[in-house]
Amino acid sequence: MIDDPPLLTVRRNFPRPAAAMVERLRGTATGVVVDCMNGRGALHHSVKPVTPEATSFTGVAVTCDVGPADNLAVFAAMDICQPGDVIVIATDEFLTTAVVGDMVVGMSANIGAVGMVTDGAVRDVAGICEAGIACFAAAVTPNSPARNGPGTAGLPIVCSGVPVSSGDVVVADPDGVVIVPQDQLEQVLARLPDVLAAEAGLEEKVKAGLQVPDFAKEVLSSDRVVSLD
Numbered sequence: 001m002i003d004d005p006p007l008l009t010v011r012r013n014f015p016r017p018a019a020a021m022v023e024r025l026r027g028t029a030t031g032v033v034v035d036c037m038n039g040r041g042a043l044h045h046s047v048k049p050v051t052p053e054a055t056s057f058t059g060v061a062v063t064c065d066v067g068p069a070d071n072l073a074v075f076a077a078m079d080i081c082q083p084g085d086v087i088v089i090a091t092d093e094f095l096t097t098a099v100v101g102d103m104v105v106g107m108s109a110n111i112g113a114v115g116m117v118t119d120g121a122v123r124d125v126a127g128i129c130e131a132g133i134a135c136f137a138a139a140v141t142p143n144s145p146a147r148n149g150p151g152t153a154g155l156p157i158v159c160s161g162v163p164v165s166s167g168d169v170v171v172a173d174p175d176g177v178v179i180v181p182q183d184q185l186e187q188v189l190a191r192l193p194d195v196l197a198a199e200a201g202l203e204e205k206v207k208a209g210l211q212v213p214d215f216a217k218e219v220l221s222s223d224r225v226v227s228l229d
Helices: 019-025 030-035 072-080 102-111 125-130 182-207 214-220
Strands: 008-010 057-065 085-090 098-100 115-118 134-137 151-153 157-159 162-164 169-173 176-180
Touching: 008 072, 019 057, 019 169, 019 182, 030 169, 030 176, 030 182, 057 072, 057 157, 072 085, 072 102, 072 151, 085 157, 085 169, 098 115, 102 125, 115 169, 162 176, 176 182
Parallel strands: 008 151, 057 085, 085 115, 115 134
Antiparallel strands: 057 151, 057 169, 157 162, 169 176
16 A cells, blocks of 8 residues: 555445335334345344343444454444434454444444444443443454544445445344345335235244145155155
C-alpha cells in the first residue's frame, strides 16, 4: 500500500426500507424468513446471542467494518444509528480481542438500537445483559481492542460470510441472525403469508399424529430408491 488509508470512511445517507415493511417482519421466526428466501440468508451458526434474556429483534442494519483488534468504526456506526436500527460489525471473524463491551452496547441502547451483531468477540457479558438490547457474537473474550482504524461505516460489509448493506433488514431469534437484503424485502413479504400458512398446516398435522409425510412416502416408493433387502 503506497498511502495510508483514511482512519474512517463513512456513508451516512443510505436508502432505508419503509418502516411499515420492517414492522411486518417483526416477530417472524428466522426459519420462516429463511424459507421465504429459498433456504438461505442466515449468518454462520457460531453467531449466537450472548444475552439470554434478550434474543430476538427486527431492525434496519447499520454496518461497520472494523478490521482485526480495532473498533473505531463502531463509533461511526453509532453516530449514524437511528432508533430501531441494528449495528452489524464485521471483524474478518477475528476472535482474539473483543470488538465491543458493555459500555458500547449500553451507549448503543441509549441511542435506540434494538440489537448488535458481530462475527467477532465481545466482553463484559454481565454488563451487556443489563444494557437491555440483544447482542449476538461469535465468541466472548476479556481482551480489549484499540481505536486506531482504518474502518468503514454505512458501507457494504461481509459479516460471517453473508453480505450486508446498511438498509438491509436484520431478523434475529434464538436460532440465529438472518439478513434480508433490502432489494428482496418486497418479495419476502409477498411470500410470507404462504410460508406461514404452510408452516401452520404442517404443524397442525404433526400435532394430530403425522409420521412420515406423503412427499417422503412417494419418494421412498418410487423407482429412484434402491432397496438392498
